[in-house]
Amino acid sequence: MYDFQYHRPASLADAAKLLQSAGDDGKLMAGGQTLIPTLKQRLAQPSAVIDLGGIKDLAGIKVDGNAVMIGALTTHSTVASSKDVAGKIKALAQLAEGIGDRQVRHCGTIGGSIANNDPAADYPAAVLALNATITTNQRKIAADEFFKGLFETALKPGEIITSVSFPVPEKAAYVKFPNPASRYAIVGVFVARFGSGGTGGGVRVAVTGAGQGGVFRAHKIEEALSKNFSAKAIEGLHPPASSLNGDIHASAEYRSHLIGVMAKRAVAAAG
Amino acid sequence: MPTVNLTVNGKAVSANVEARTLLVNLIREQLGLTGTHVGCDTSQCGACVVHVDGKSVKACTMLAVQANGSKVTTIEGLANGDKLHPMQEAFREHHGLQCGFCTPGMVMSAVCLAKGHPNLTEKEVREGLEGNICRCTGYHNIVQAVLAGAKAMGG
């Protein structure tokens, strides 16, 4: 690992200033569970690392009317064990519990996961399917506008995620087929239904692990589920292999098949 | 060079480190506590697990400077003099190791997992140890050891 300047600001305003003055070479750090492995492999060489860990008010969970707001620095293990999250959006607590392993969950954060937008990460599926809103130190960004491609987001240089607000669905479930070594998703499908009997917008389905451009919405499955929320209704509607990613872990054809299976399981689990 | 102040196994420690120094390197190379192992460079094996403020973390995936002000417990800090910690004793009793390389990390993960949960199930133990890899045992005896160790700890 190359050396760098280390900063641990105590406020969001100080973090933003430090990030700005570091220019292109500055890197934010939250839980470090992605950044540190990247630095160890010398895949990044920041001149400055700005550790958000000292900004206490970035961590925490609040139920706010019909939404659950999760601070950017909240760890996966805190989300997994939160009674508020379990009570309002059980699928989200279960998703957090399925990330990596206990040690990764004790450190890794929702803000870091979403900012990183790994195409096999779990949280992006929840953010997209639940139509969450991402709040930064500069603005609010809708989920549909946030994920821009592999490891790419709408975040601008200098922008810091402060929280993610998830609308509470009527029903939801997340089912993933994990890579047995890393627990990252080979395919993960998040299904959420809002309101009852709505047309089109009532059901949102997001797929992670499989897309050539990262997480995406499965519109055909959404349409079918809005008319008839049952596993039978989506038989054969999984996206074709030509639009999917294939690698040493799974071929595009296998991923296409898995999307169908995971989607049906998610619908069944959502009840 | 940044200075870090920590409590390691109950003793106050102060050390100068580079910003890039990993917690595991501080522990092994500067403090000489070589019970904490390094088994990979991809944050996957769990040989390096220690407790930071009571929670199990991978010491190879945390900067030493991040742990400034924290209480760190390593495998050397578990036993009480010659008396092994109940989880260590359970690993010995149930033959939960062969070469022993993964053992410090396994024990540290297991102690954190078992805290407050004396009646863990086999499924919970297997899921709780997903971040610890053992190339020798096939895990069976490790799981038996952790189930017994959790009972012996009594929560």
Ligand SMILES: Cc1cc2nc3c(=O)[nH]c(=O)nc-3n(C[C@H](O)[C@H](O)[C@H](O)COP(=O)(O)OP(=O)(O)OC[C@H]3O[C@@H](n4cnc5c(N)ncnc54)[C@H](O)[C@@H]3O)c2cc1C
């Ligand atoms: C062994 C292992 C297994 C894993 N398995 C899974 C898995 O199964 N599923 C899964 O989804 N993930 C998995 N992960 C990744 C894990 O969830 C990471 O914690 C997460 O992706 C990054 O979060 P972090 O807080 O550690 O971020 P960091 O590593 O600190 O940062 C990641 C990136 O986000 C940026 N960033 C961090 N916080 C902010 C912010 N508030 N605003 C703007 N930018 C920010 C950083 O600059 C950096 O570029 C795994 C990791 C490991 C090491």
Ligand code: FES
């Ligand atoms: S040395 Fe392998 S996870 Fe830390």
Ligand code: FES
């Ligand atoms: S006992 Fe040899 S690696 Fe686990």
